[in-house]
Amino acid sequence: MMETKISTIIDEHAADPTRLIDILQALQNHFGFLSTQTVEQTARLLNIPRSQIHSVIEFYSFLHSEPVGTYRILLSDCIIDTLHGFQTVMDAFCQKLDIQPGTIRSDGKVSIATTSCTGFCDQGPAALINGIAVVALDLDRVERVVNLIEQGEPISEWPADLLHSEDNIQQRGFLLQQGIEAGSAIKALLDRGIENTLIGLEQSGLRGCGGAGFPTVNKWRFCRQVEADAHYVVCNADEGEPGTFKDRVLLNNYADQVIEGMTLCARLIGASQGFIYLRGEYLFLRQKLQQIIDQRRQNNWLGQAIAGVEGFDFDIEIRMGAGAYICGEESALLESLEGKRGVPRIRPPFPVTHGYLDKPTVINNVETFAAAAKITVAGAQSYNQVGTEDSPGSRLLSISGDCARPGIYEYPFGTTIEKILIDCGASHTRCVQVGGPSGTLVTNTDFQRQISFEDLPTGGSFMIFNDSRDPLAIATNFAHFFAHESCGFCTPCRVGTTLVKNTLDKVVNGLGSENDLAELKKLSHLVKAYSHCGLGQTATNPVMDSLTHFPEYYQAKVKDQAFTPAIDLEQALQQARTLTGRADADAHLEQFNE
Ligand SMILES: Cc1cc2nc3c(=O)[nH]c(=O)nc-3n(C[C@H](O)[C@H](O)[C@H](O)COP(=O)(O)O)c2cc1C
Numbered sequence: 030m031m032e033t034k035i036s037t038i039i040d041e042h043a044a045d046p047t048r049l050i051d052i053l054q055a056l057q058n059h060f061g062f063l064s065t066q067t068v069e070q071t072a073r074l075l076n077i078p079r080s081q082i083h084s085v086i087e088f089y090s091f092l093h094s095e096p097v098g099t100y101r102i103l104l105s106d107c108i109i110d111t112l113h114g115f116q117t118v119m120d121a122f123c124q125k126l127d128i129q130p131g132t133i134r135s136d137g138k139v140s141i142a143t144t145s146c147t148g149f150c151d152q153g154p155a156a157l158i159n160g161i162a163v164v165a166l167d168l169d170r171v172e173r174v175v176n177l178i179e180q181g182e183p184i185s186e187w188p189a190d191l192l193h194s195e196d197n198i199q200q201r202g203f204l205l206q207q208g209i210e211a212g213s214a215i216k217a218l219l220d221r222g223i224e225n226t227l228i229g230l231e232q233s234g235l236r237g238c239g240g241a242g243f244p245t246v247n248k249w250r251f252c253r254q255v256e257a258d259a260h261y262v263v264c265n266a267d268e269g270e271p272g273t274f275k276d277r278v279l280l281n282n283y284a285d286q287v288i289e290g291m292t293l294c295a296r297l298i299g300a301s302q303g304f305i306y307l308r309g310e311y312l313f314l315r316q317k318l319q320q321i322i323d324q325r326r327q328n329n330w331l332g333q334a335i336a337g338v339e340g341f342d343f344d345i346e347i348r349m350g351a352g353a354y355i356c357g358e359e360s361a362l363l364e365s366l367e368g369k370r371g372v373p374r375i376r377p378p379f380p381v382t383h384g385y386l387d388k389p390t391v392i393n394n395v396e397t398f399a400a401a402a403k404i405t406v407a408g409a410q411s412y413n414q415v416g417t418e419d420s421p422g423s424r425l426l427s428i429s430g431d432c433a434r435p436g437i438y439e440y441p442f443g444t445t446i447e448k449i450l451i452d453c454g455a456s457h458t459r460c461v462q463v464g465g466p467s468g469t470l471v472t473n474t475d476f477q478r479q480i481s482f483e484d485l486p487t488g489g490s491f492m493i494f495n496d497s498r499d500p501l502a503i504a505t506n507f508a509h510f511f512a513h514e515s516c517g518f519c520t521p522c523r524v525g526t527t528l529v530k531n532t533l534d535k536v537v538n539g540l541g542s543e544n545d546l547a548e549l550k551k552l553s554h555l556v557k558a559y560s561h562c563g564l565g566q567t568a569t570n571p572v573m574d575s576l577t578h579f580p581e582y583y584q585a586k587v588k589d590q591a592f593t594p595a596i597d598l599e600q601a602l603q604q605a606r607t608l609t610g611r612a613d614a615d616a617h618l619e620q621f622n623e
């Protein structure tokens with residue numbers, strides 16, 4: 030019976046090892062966890078080593094080889110959810126369900142643990158319950174969730190309002206003002222031809238929206254020039270940077286336009302297969318996206334001979350992430366797409382020449398594809414009439430934290446932090462974290478700085494902290510995030526992020542010294558300089574920024590001595606003394622000497 034089910038699930042995925050992560054998720058959904066027997070049979074049927082499967086399960090936090098509760102609650106401990114009551118919600122769940130964090134209840138019905146940002150900072154605290162987001166958790170909603178769990182109600186039957194989330198679009202510009210009509214960018218491309226379409230995109234000055242800001246048309250041209258038997262288009266919908274949620278909103282409202290942008294790219298580079306790599310936290314979007322893809326196939330905007338043009342063939346498959354922030358990094362994403370651990374590749378070669386399955390591949394952010402489609406319909410000038418010289422156009426910001434109106438705001442590049450704070454109703458703001466934990470901390474003396482590639486680049490995250498917030502607590506939260514998300518491939522990042530986290534914890538707990546602060550600075554530089562990929566290279570930005578801007582918070586915590594032990598030795602020995610029944614102060618030294 031079990032063997033048959035495993036075979037069926039693998040057959041449903043065409044026994045394709047590149048789809049290993051989806052296969053494992055499907056098996057886990059059915060059996061509850063990934064047992065040794067499941068792994069063995071999967072390895073046999075896919076003809077890959079068992080060790081590969083075990084290492085993949087170990088890598089992704091949403092895959093597990095041990096049972097979890099029938100209801101698995103993962104509560105986001107991202108900084109914004111923490112400010113908005115994460116601990117109260119966690120305590121309430123634990124108390125009402127009679128469970129401890131990080132455990133499964135003895136009847137196996139429920140387990141609870143923490144997870145990184147779920148992509149709902151505008152309406153936190155949020156949790157994933159069996160992979161589905163439940164937002165705006167307060168004591169009343171916790172009570173309702175607990176009752177449904179105790180009654181054994183399947184999540185699909187839960188009241189709609191409990192599973193509902195808002196888009197919170199607060200300000201629209203070029204991109205959000207009006208979505209394009211399905212097929213209109215494809216028609217414009219077919220009318221204008223490939224070269225003129227590329228010229229139009231070039232004139233718009235569109236730069237990638239995932240953070241680095243690489244000129245989009247250059248990437249597409251490079252890829253187009255590479256001769257190969259296959260090219261691929263990948264939409265990076267991993268959106269793991271804490272505080273970012275604009276891609277969630279785009280995929281919920283403008284998916285047609287995003288897919289149209291991918292189709293445009295496919296025609297321009299000569300690809301016939303595309304992927305949307307959707308972060309596991311956005312499982313709730315999968316079915317809707319699939320329906321849009323199916324609808325577009327029916328309307329001949331996807332599939333064979335698109336718009337009746339012989340040879341214009343392109344289709345899209347959705348692949349799910351499984352809870353690994355590093356998989357947003359493009360080369361790690363490609364590894365994941367190939368069914369492996371998401372370990373960043375050595376670059377060069379870059380994906381445009383050696384991408385998915387070593388073939389030329391364009392990877393762009395969700396917003397980049399949506400903008401490319403709109404520009405192709407509306408014209409370059411309608412995009413670049415706003416913005417700055419180096420940063421034409423507009424940018425979607427995901428605004429969260431201490432403000433009256435969190436949500437999605439579209440702004441022309443060049444907009445100041447000050448203006449944004451006024452618009453979203455922030456007051457008494459101490460600092461803003463622009464671009465997520467890997468970005469820049471901007472303090473209230475610098476609010477004239479602007480959102481732009483030349484000043485403050487951002488993949489969209491904009492987290493606001495008022496003057497009641499402790500900068501040291503913020504930096505510590507980010508340090509925990511990076512230590513957890515480091516993929517472990519290179520030593521400076523794997524060891525360094527953990528050392529930074531431990532040292533910060535020591536300082537926060539009042540056990541730090543001046544020596545520790547000096548060590549934090551040294552370590553931060555080392556991790557930044559010697560890490561293999563962007564995660565390690567930016568992971569210590571928060572601690573460096575907060576040491577620069579808020580040294581008084583660190584000073585207030587450290588003791589005077591140059592060195593303070595991280596533990597209280599006497600207290601630590603007390604338990605051993607009690608256990609051995611030797612309570613005299615020298616007991617252990619004497620034993621050792623005997
Ligand atoms: C640790 C890390 C995480 C990243 N996460 C994302 C992400 O979630 N979404 C994204 O579009 N780009 C992310 N990026 C950037 C991608 O590597 C890549 O530059 C981007 O997808 C290219 O698309 P664009 O040119 O449209 O910006 C990340 C980079 C790093 C180093």
Ligand code: SF4
Pocket residue numbers: 355372373514515516517518519520522523560561562563564565566
């Ligand atoms: S820097 Fe960190 S995340 Fe990047 S490869 Fe090294 S260990 Fe992995």
